[in-house]
Amino acid sequence: MSDPSLRQTPLATLHLGDRKTSPAHDATVRLAEKIFIAKINLRADPSNRKLMRVFEKVLGFALPLESNTTNGKAVRSALWLGPDEWLITAPSSQEQALFKALSEAAEAHHLAITDVSDARTVFLLSGPNARDVLEKGCGLDLHPRAFQTGCCAQTRLARTGVLLHQTSDEPAYDIHVSWSFAAYLWIWLEDAAAEFNVTIVADDG
């Protein structure tokens, strides 16, 4: 488990610090990196009702069983990754406690809990034109009739594998991307958003 005081950003080489501003009124796309997100991967059998109840008790909500959906309360959420796989996200400050709580509560069951916090970083892409930006590099149907707030999908964006999660109707998306592809995807997103009024905002979490 990583030491939170050593946490770095994969975008360090882009020197974004000076460019971060508070969003202008006319900004139609906002980009931010959320670096303080804990991510825990869960593999478990959804037909094991007892175990599902254990998770519900620890998390405060049930794991989503329907494909491409999420469930959550405040800053904590569970994202469906596969028929027996989920990703739990939470603030970094809860990382170790949550990992311990999940492991201890489910000790008697057959499952896998893995802390994958540092495998991927999360970008927040929001604003009225956010969907137009994504549609330039993603084949998924992101129209509200097919993809709404609370939906998630593992797919490809600009040729790299991402986990997309729509977090609000504005719309706003969390984009989970591998550490090593983060700088590439950030540059691609900035380029794709250039025709709109894009602002880089400071990490909100």
Added chain:
Amino acid sequence: MLLIDCPYCGPREEIEFSYGGEAHIERPKQPDKLSDAEWADYLFMRNNPKGPLAERWCHSYGCRRWFNVERHTVTHEIQRVYKMGEPRGGEEGT
């Protein structure tokens, strides 16, 4: 580009998937009882029909699960998508 209906995630672009060859090739229960010819047949020989073919696909960029697809090799029409372990359908039976 094919639009493949992943049995778990729904319809996605072909580029999210990887191909796994012909489906329903069962590993012999007692490999040491096989002649070289029979073993070679299991390892290398595959059907190459002009028509429907049952094949394995993996949703590599999505849920990372393997499943079976019945695809027409001439028209590329996907006739059926079904989970691993389910019997093959269509005209061939079994």
